[in-house]
Amino acid sequence: MKQMLQDLRDASLKAILDCEDAELLESLRVKYLGKKGELTAILRQMGKLSAEERPAMGQLANKLRADIEEAIENRNKVISALKMERRLISESVDVTLPGKRYLLGHKHPMYNVLDQIKDIFIGMGFEIVDGPEVELADYNFTKLNIDEGHPSREWTDTFYFTEDSSILLRTQTSPMQIHAMETKELPIRMIAPGRVYRKDEVDATHSPMFHQIEGMVIDKGITMADLKATLNLVVEKIYGEGTVTRFRPHHFPFTEPSCELDIQCHKCGGVGCPTCKGEGWIEVLGAGMVHPKVLAGCGIDPDVYSGWAFGMGLERLALGEYKINDLRLIFENDKRFLEQF
Numbered sequence: 001m002k003q004m005l006q007d008l009r010d011a012s013l014k015a016i017l018d019c020e021d022a023e024l025l026e027s028l029r030v031k032y033l034g035k036k037g038e039l040t041a042i043l044r045q046m047g048k049l050s051a052e053e054r055p056a057m058g059q060l061a062n063k064l065r066a067d068i069e070e071a072i073e074n075r076n077k078v079i080s081a082l083k084m085e086r087r088l089i090s091e092s093v094d095v096t097l098p099g100k101r102y103l104l105g106h107k108h109p110m111y112n113v114l115d116q117i118k119d120i121f122i123g124m125g126f127e128i129v130d131g132p133e134v135e136l137a138d139y140n141f142t143k144l145n146i147d148e149g150h151p152s153r154e155w156t157d158t159f160y161f162t163e164d165s166s167i168l169l170r171t172q173t174s175p176m177q178i179h180a181m182e183t184k185e186l187p188i189r190m191i192a193p194g195r196v197y198r199k200d201e202v203d204a205t206h207s208p209m210f211h212q213i214e215g216m217v218i219d220k221g222i223t224m225a226d227l228k229a230t231l232n233l234v235v236e237k238i239y240g241e242g243t244v245t246r247f248r249p250h251h252f253p254f255t256e257p258s259c260e261l262d263i264q265c266h267k268c269g270g271v272g273c274p275t276c277k278g279e280g281w282i283e284v285l286g287a288g289m290v291h292p293k294v295l296a297g298c299g300i301d302p303d304v305y306s307g308w309a310f311g312m313g314l315e316r317l318a319l320g321e322y323k324i325n326d327l328r329l330i331f332e333n334d335k336r337f338l339e340q341f
């Protein structure tokens, strides 16, 4: 039996030292020390020994159990250290490798201009409002006093969703005047920037989608003088102090009187050059006093309240500001172009 214990000692300690895996080590523990393990099997045979032999063998067996346990414990420590080492090696970072470059986007040049305009109006107490691009013809035309037969309602000019011409892509931001008057408490001071759509072929100055900024003030005692003073101020903030303006009579169905605002060409000082196409003046926006019929249609008493409104194209402003000569560049999203701003 002594020999058996010695053999088990040799075999087990060697197996434990050779083991490199925690799970395998655990199976070794079972194999040698478990209830059905090899040491237990030897101890079962103790009965065969004489009473004199038994204590010495018992001692030897206990010693062997303790030694195997200790060997397993030590090996366990080695194995976890090994494991950690392997993990550190496999997860090591090569700090000399080139890094990944994360490309940061930036604001589109047209939105720089829009934000500048928003700031100007916010500074004057205006509210920024947002509205639907898919609009009812009622809001895009009818409530704006635009007759059934008006050319801008033509299918050749407007994108319609329904055969009966009742739903469309808004052709202007002016329906935002109606939405504001119908939903807001008076007085109103708002601007509403957004996309508008017209059936235009794409070229250097046209796009079927473009941006407008609508603006409107409704209060008691508002006159054309407020319109002129406010818009003059806005123009000076955009184009610089001392910019000369001209309010030219015009016609819009939803304003009366109506006008267009031109600025004297800042390039040639009004003499005429390519920038102003020889005119000396550059058209900036359409405006006017909100038509009494439009006010009344929105439930506002035109004898008590009055207001002015304007609509301005955003692209043209951005093109001018950044000296861009082709509208298509604004929408094509070519990074080589956009990265210049």
Ligand code: PHE
Pocket: 171, 172, 173, 174, 252, 255, 286, 287, 288, 309, 310, 311, 312
């Ligand atoms: N909606 C008009 C256009 O698209 C501009 C405008 C707005 C004119 C508000 C007067 C008042 O041309």
